Amino acid sequence: MKVISYNLRKNRASGELIALSERYDPDLLCLQECDTRELPEEVGLLHLADSTVRNRLGLAIYYRKDRFTSEHTKTFALKKSLHDRLLTPAHERLIGTRLTDLVASRELIVASFHAAPLTAMNSLRRNQIRTAHEELHELGPGLPTLMVGDYNYPMFKGRLGDTVNKSGYDLTLSDTSTYTRYKFFSGHFDLATSIGLTIENVETLPIGSSDHLPILVTSSYGDEPHNQTDIPASLAESERSPGDDAV
Template sequence: MRARGFTCATGARMGGRPVVLKVLSYNLWHGRAQRELESLITTHSPDILCVQEAYSSSLPTRLGDLTLASGTTGNRLAVALYVRSDRFVVEAAAKVKLSISRHDRLVGGTDHRLVTARVHDTQTGRRLVVGSFHGTPFTDSNAFRRLQVDDAHEALRRLGPGLPTVMAGDYNHPILLSMLRRHLKRRGFTVARTATSTFHKNRSLVRGKFDLATISGFEVSRAEVLPRGASDHRPVLFSFEYAR
């Protein structure tokens, strides 16, 4: 498919420049930062918004130019996925149960730690699969979190076999991150991460790069940590380009 100033077969370009996909991810810390979403969208104009620990009872169907594609409803805190309505057509969406962690068995956490959507990108004519992910907390092992990430990627591949894929969220895997990177490289995924920490709680020594994205069929253009708000996580803005 070709049009003037636009190609799809060897990467998405318009006017001779690559088309960028901007993905904003934010753990809202039990909904404390939910009121910040409208301002973040206005300031940074993401194409996709992935949120974790949102108040499920007050998740809006629209946030600025973004529309809710999929969100969990089975517990108080939700994982949700929004897409830019003037760019994407949602073809399918799902809430996905991953391997159940010790934390969720004992504490009664969320039934679903992943929401997904297969969308048609009208700017490029391409289809892709996106997901918002929230890994189990530190009460479980890194090995179990990697199992959940594998579960999540398998669900994304079932939704869109062979399509470019982006999954962003709170991976809860800041320690030995190199193990996650090597693990996913063998499975065809790249870990997009920021240069600085995305998590810091006052009076706590725990900090690190909790908030990540994993991609297939894309190249990382930029990953930046945005200014801190009301959450103990900082919002993260990723920019991707379709792989050639």
């Protein structure tokens, strides 16, 4: 299963979506910072499952209708940062879709997530991520789940890895940096967290007109044979930094 996640930077990269779909042939497409008023029903072979409605620049999920049936989609409000309350309101930071995989004859959850901006504390983002995982569990208890998106968490990922692992999830980085706007904050902003799935590869795709680079997540169900590349499923040890617990 191939999933592309892309932060469009205030919808600036929306014109790239058809080319991405044609080149990489994803099964699903998860967007952040898309203009929800102008979303097309189709992007290549992908069909719009749903999008957030309370944020103009919001989240959306597309899926292949020849591979999946969309059973239910739900949007979620998470704990707000000061930025959300005062500057650029963001009411919904998570959208999840419960799908039936027609090839594998099983259900799963796929979600697009956008954490609070860098002006917020890492502790608030960890709270958002933990709550997001809990909400997705309610959407599909016990189902394999993949949550991709802009986690806005470039530093101290060891603490994040611990938090994610405690909830039963794995945290996986892409092969190279995914953010380019600020030299100091360049790093892996766009991540994948998963449960019940084996992440075989997370590839950073070529840069477009967004300050984020899209990522391509390739996964299989956890009980299927797979060929996993040499990437860390848990970052609790691989990216722990001194003073990590203080952030």
